[in-house]
Amino acid sequence: MxxxxxxxxxxxxxxxxxxxxxxxxxxxxxxxxxxxxxxxxxxxxxxxxxxxxxxxxxxxxxxxxxxDGIVCLLPDRLTPEDQHEMSIRDTIDYDCTNPSSFVPPAEGWRSLLSDRLEVPEHLDELETLPTSTVVELACGDGRFTSLIAKTGARILAVDFSINALRLLACRLPGGAKVGRVHADINQLHLASGAFDRALTLTPLDSRDERMNMYRTIAHALKDDGRYVGSFEHDDLNRRLLGLPLMRRYSKDGILIEHLTTKRMRLEAAPYFSKLCVRPIRPRVPFVAKLPPGLAFPLLRLVAALPFVRHFGELLLLTAQDPVRLPVEGQHRSGNRIARGAYRSYMHKKNKKASWGEESV
Ligand SMILES: C[S@@+](CC[C@H](N)C(=O)[O-])C[C@H]1O[C@@H](n2cnc3c(N)ncnc32)[C@H](O)[C@@H]1O
Ligand SMILES: [Zn+2]
Known part of the structure; x- marks a missing residue:
């Protein structure tokens, strides 16, 4: 897809x-x-x-x-890791000095196999409507943006790679409603309660960055909004082999952290009341060598089986019910009977019900 x-x-x-x-x-x-x-x-x-x-x-x-149609909100300072990633993305992943057709590699997150396994999973969870306003953080060169734009939804697409944002414009369908923003998602501010959907496909490299991202998204989503994000899984294969939680994609490459379902829930829980986390994109040795007609049913079966599905390399998070901070002085509904009893008691004493405004 x-x-x-x-x-x-x-x-x-x-x-x-x-x-x-x-x-x-x-x-x-x-x-x-x-x-x-x-x-x-x-x-x-x-x-x-x-x-x-x-x-x-x-x-x-x-x-x-x-x-050139791109909002420049990139701050002066980035963390050294973000600076490092930004330069890799701009010079290697999204090099557009000599633009040519995108050729998917045989393996990895940009392969056709990976696309067919993970793209529909994200889009099905996102359930975008033509009337939706979507924020896509770390949109890259528009693998998802172009597909969401086809639904008619309007999308604010944010990335810190300027080249990715330039390539993205070339991949959009005619009439797409997309606004491109060059910014660091760790230092981004958005209008509150303005978005129906949020999507991220980026591991980020620390708990603090992820929690900050959840906070930004919960703030930006409407009360009935929905956030879908995926992260690198500390899958069964990694756990059995004792592989590190923190690693680089390649030597001197981009830093990533692998997460467990429990860790992801703990980090997202302060910002969303309803969470669903599940592994996707299972790792099956040599599956890329099988004909697609055999590979996909096999991978779908593995993704559905109780134990082996934990070989999934990605964790897909769907988060709803953004937690709102209590507003100073805002009363809650309380208990109708308790409130009535208190009111008539105060009335009998010839006093006005104070509802807790008395000074301490
Ligand atoms: C794994 S790629 C995914 C791109 C796209 N979402 C996709 O699925 O094809 C991660 C993207 O995150 C962007 N990114 C990583 N950290 C970022 C940050 N702090 N601020 C903005 N973009 C960031 C990178 O430039 C890159 O385009
Ligand atoms: Zn200002």
């Missing part, structure tokens, strides 16, 4: 959707103080949106640019 679009060469076509849609500006917030951003100046624009513009924070007056 998604392979056809990924094969599209990243060349400029007349259908290419690359303006930033004006109606997505209210979804953004200032990096410094979370203030609302407004379009202060449109340098290059048309009815479909803006290519070059200035956004100004209504609170502190800080200015941010939209350049």
């Amino acid at each position: 998604g392979d056809q679009k990924r094969h599209a060469p990243p060349t400029i076509s007349p259908l290419m959707v690359n303006q930033f849609p004006r109606d997505m500006v209210p979804l953004l917030r200032c990096n410094i103080d979370s203030g609302e951003l407004a379009l202060a100046e449109e340098v290059r624009s048309d009815a479909g949106g803006v290519w070059d513009a200035v956004l100004r924070c209504r609170t502190c007056g800080a200015e941010f640019r939209i350049e």
Whole structure:
């Protein structure tokens, strides 16, 4: 799934959707103080949106640019690991100095096999509607964005690789409603309660980064919103062989952490009341060598079997019911009988029911 679009060469076509849609500006917030951003100046624009513009924070007056349709919210400082990953993504994974067709490798997360195993699982959980407003953090070059855009949903697509965002525009279907944002998701602020869906496919490299991401997403989602994310699993194979929880994809490559179901629940629980975690993309030796007609039924069977499904290399998280922080002074419904009894008791004493506002 998604392979056809990924094969599209990243060349400029007349259908290419690359303006930033004006109606997505209210979804953004200032990096410094979370203030609302407004379009202060449109340098290059048309009815479909803006290519070059200035956004100004209504609170502190800080200015941010939209350049070639991409909102620039990247802060001055990144952690050394994020800086390292950003340079790898820009120079190796999404190199667009010499754009050519995307050729999926035989193995790994960009292979056709991997796509067919993990893409439908994510999209089925996400259940996007044509009316949905979606935030996709760490969108890469649009493996998922292009598929979600086909449903008619509007998507705010965020990544810290500028090249990924440029390639993404080439992979979108005509008429897609996508706003691209160049930002570090660890330092991103979004409008509160504005999104129906959130999607992430990035392991991030620490508990603190993941928890910060859950906080950002819970804040940005509507009360009935839904978040789908996947993370590297500390699968049965790794546990049996005693492989490290923390490792790099390759020598000097990107740092990742493998998570257990329990760890993932513990980290997400402060931000979402309803959580579902399950392993997907099972590891079966030599399966890539089998004909697809045999490989897929076999992998689907393995993913459904009680014990062996824990060989799944990814953990898929579906989170709902974002936890809201208590608002100062906001009363709750309480118990009707208790409230009535208290009110008539105070009435009998000729006093006004104070409901806890008395000074201590
Ligand atoms: C494994 S790729 C997945 C890309 C895409 N979601 C997909 O499934 O094809 C992870 C992506 O996360 C992005 N990324 C990692 N850390 C990030 C951060 N702190 N801020 C923004 N993007 C980040 C990388 O640039 C990369 O595009
Ligand atoms: Zn501001």
